[in-house]
Amino acid sequence: MTDPLGQNFDRLAVDRVMDLMAIPGPSGREAAVATHVADLLRKAGLPDSAIRHDSAARRAGTGGEVGNLIVKLPGTTRGPRRLMMAHLDTVPLCEGAEPVRKGDWVHARSSETALGGDNRAGVAVVLNSALTVLEQKLPHPPLTLLFTVQEEVGLLGARNVTRGQLGKPSLCFNWDGGAPNIAVIGATGDDHLDIEVRGLASHAGGHPEDGVSAIAVAARAIADLTDNGWHGLIEKGRNTGTSNIGFVSGGGATNVVTNHVVLRAEARSHKPQFRRRIVSEFRKAFERAARATTNAAGQAGQVQISVRDKYEAFRMPKSTPCVTAALAAVAKAGMDPQTRIVNGGLDANWMYTHGLPTVTLGCGQAGIHTVEETLHIPSFLAACRVGVVVATATESEAD
Known part of the structure; x- marks a missing residue:
């Protein structure tokens, strides 16, 4: 030209x-x-x-x-x-x-x-x-x-x-x-996840057994996702996608069992149905982690996850x-x-x-x-x- x-x-x-x-x-x-x-x-x-x-x-x-x-x-x-x-x-x-x-x-x-x-x-x-x-x-x-x-x-x-x-x-x-x-x-396409983990606060030196660490819940969930192939590059048969937890915030002092953690994550895939599957696996991993993390009285943490579509x-x-x-x-x-x-x-x-x-x-x-x-x-x-x-x-x- x-x-x-x-x-x-x-x-x-x-x-x-x-x-x-x-x-x-x-x-x-x-x-x-x-x-x-x-x-x-x-x-x-x-x-x-x-x-x-x-x-x-x-x-x-x-x-x-x-x-x-x-x-x-x-x-x-x-x-x-x-x-x-x-x-x-x-x-x-x-x-x-x-x-x-x-x-x-x-x-x-x-x-x-x-x-x-x-x-x-x-x-x-x-x-x-x-x-x-x-x-x-x-x-x-x-x-x-x-x-x-x-x-x-x-x-x-x-x-x-x-x-x-x-x-x-x-x-x-x-x-x-x-x-x-x-x-x-x-x-x-991309879905955004806002994840809120709530535990129970207690004195980390005097009575740590009374607390439920929100950090421990989050850590268990992340390890679960990583170990089972749902974090990072995801390849499940013919389906592929990616996910990432890119933001974690919580806690303020080492002598307090942290009772609140906020995480932000994303799930991507060219197939909308598989992207929904990734989100579902995130939800299940965090719910399992919350149930499994208890204090001496058997009290467990709680998880709330909200999802919004960023783009299809x-x-x-x-x-x-x-x-x-x-x-x-x-x-x-x-x-x-x-x-x-x-x-x-x-x-x-x-x-x-x-x-x-x-x-x-x-x-x-x-x-x-x-x-x-x-x-x-x-x-x-x-x-x-x-x-x-x-x-x-x-x-x-x-x-």
Whole structure:
């Protein structure tokens, strides 16, 4: 594909992503980066009426600064409306990041921060695509730009998006981590578990036998899950999944038998029924542990587990229109198109649940959520070229 702006295309795209990565914007505090994006679109000629925020933050109940940023461009050519999206927020480790470019790579200046390429690179791809078609007056079908909030804390922006404000898109494309030539056509589902263990407090030196240690209950349950293959990588016949207990809190003094422990866990699988089985095994392990942990009087601990779905698994055939369009765009941009299924969650999970099948493409980020995070500039620029192809619908019209 010939760059619409020639050599200037690359320079502008890199400048835009560097600017975006330098703006603080963790989950729930995306207002500054959303304003930056909206201001650039206004300067390119979009009226205020084309730019709005939905009520996703209010509906999520998290107290976020803003909802999803939704921008609609009327088409200059006939064709199905296309939605291009990326999430605005970064993980807390990115706060204070100063992006520095060295050759083909961008990293954070400080070794104490992540970079924020996840997902400011995706935001830059969508933004750059829109600015390119506006500034160069390139023919394009109707476009909706969706910049979601609070992706990093459970895909809350996509979960609570106001679908009626999206303009009924027919083809949906999401940009997030990974290589620019790989189209993600499926992802796992995830259930969140809040586990509360209650025991009985007693003096750990004077009368430990009167107490029921909530820590002991939790330890027994975790050992049970681990020994029986229900924690970590789970492989049971043809069924696979993962689980993890990632948070444990309880106790305050060594001379008191701890009577209260809180744990947070997750269960993932591409098969909803097997994910429910993992949750059931967690419940049974903790209930067994509570019954088995008693004091001298035969009193036992108690367990309460609440479960909420974070997102459901999805898998699209390669023949899905958004997938064939994405693969054609990758090929048009001069790369070898590939597909894959991932074990993480994406905004595309919720878009699919909302009835909007969405393919996800990468932007060249690596080492995300760590201080080793980098952005590979050639891969990012390749993603930007794919974005312009998608926005102008110049790929095969087989979709």
